[in-house]
Amino acid sequence: MLLACAGGKVKDVEALLAAGFPPHYQEEKEGTSLLMHAAKGAHLEVVQVLLAAGAPWMAVDRHSKCAGEYAIACDIGDANRKQSVIDSILNHAVMAEMLLGTVEDQTAKANVLEQQRESHDYLGGTVRYERGRLVDQVDEGVMMEWEAPLMEAHASFLCGDDGNRDILNVGFGLGIIDRAIQRRKCRSHTIIEAHPMVLEKMKTDGWYRKAGVTIESGRWQNVLPRLVAQGKKFDGIFFDTYAEHYRDMQGFHAWLPKVMRPGGIYSFFNGLCPDNLFFHAGGHQTTIHGKGYADGIGMAAMSTFCQWQFLKSKMKEQKDLVIRSCILLTVFMGLMDSTVGKQMIH
């Protein structure tokens, strides 16, 4: 099977799968999967057959590399084919993450509670400012001074040169981006911050007295609905919180169309799976497109997004719990390596 995948022999791969060969197989020594072998040779058809059969896109080898990275590293001459393989895996990853996310949303309330607990632990705990760092009560770095060049770049992107923009920053931390925004000038500068000790520091440092600056204290989850109800709109928005799940970020993205002026700019600190380029891209696309915000969207993700919106709108129309459960179960079966599930989805 490994040879068939590496050699792009799609008929052999199909025959072996039909005979019961597990699509999730990984060889013992290096941990390479069937999908990695196919991706390495840019064998698009084999990749598609394996993904459809339930081969896990996120499996990693013994060096923590996933199939997407094998596709990126592949050195065949045909750049189009190579790109098609990358797109195919990424598209599948985004689709799987979005569907899985919904299954989790519906069925694993405990996970949500777990995430909320993490956030509440942080917000209810102590923080301290020390030598260019903000650290939480378990000595984890919330923000570090070395991130300044990144924050400068975000501020420059958001503020432009016209000095005429209403800017919103979510998460003060060390205030690096807020100082950079102040240096660049803007019409108004709003900061949402939730941690009482950070708010205290902001008070001490005079942020409450700065002209044009409004401090909104509280979690963005509570503040944003109020700002929207007041009809507040912004030209530039930055999001960089702490101890939150990427699903929170998705939740934030769902608010963007309501608080952003047309032509506005959004930027965020993107620390999703920073150690793995491919997971980073998958997480990024899922997060951006997962809840109805479709700006700067790639075509592959767009088609996934449309399919997903269609599925969601169908679910809404029916308003029928049984049908909803059936769809979720089907999706789940599809994800769980079930040919029947895949056929049901189709």
Ligand SMILES: C[S@@+](CC[C@H](N)C(=O)[O-])C[C@H]1O[C@@H](n2cnc3c(N)ncnc32)[C@H](O)[C@@H]1O
């Ligand atoms: C990584 S720091 C932000 C750093 C900032 N970009 C800078 O340039 O210094 C994250 C900040 O978000 C705040 N925060 C965490 N959860 C929040 C929430 N739900 N709403 C508002 N602020 C939150 C934290 O207290 C912390 O001050």
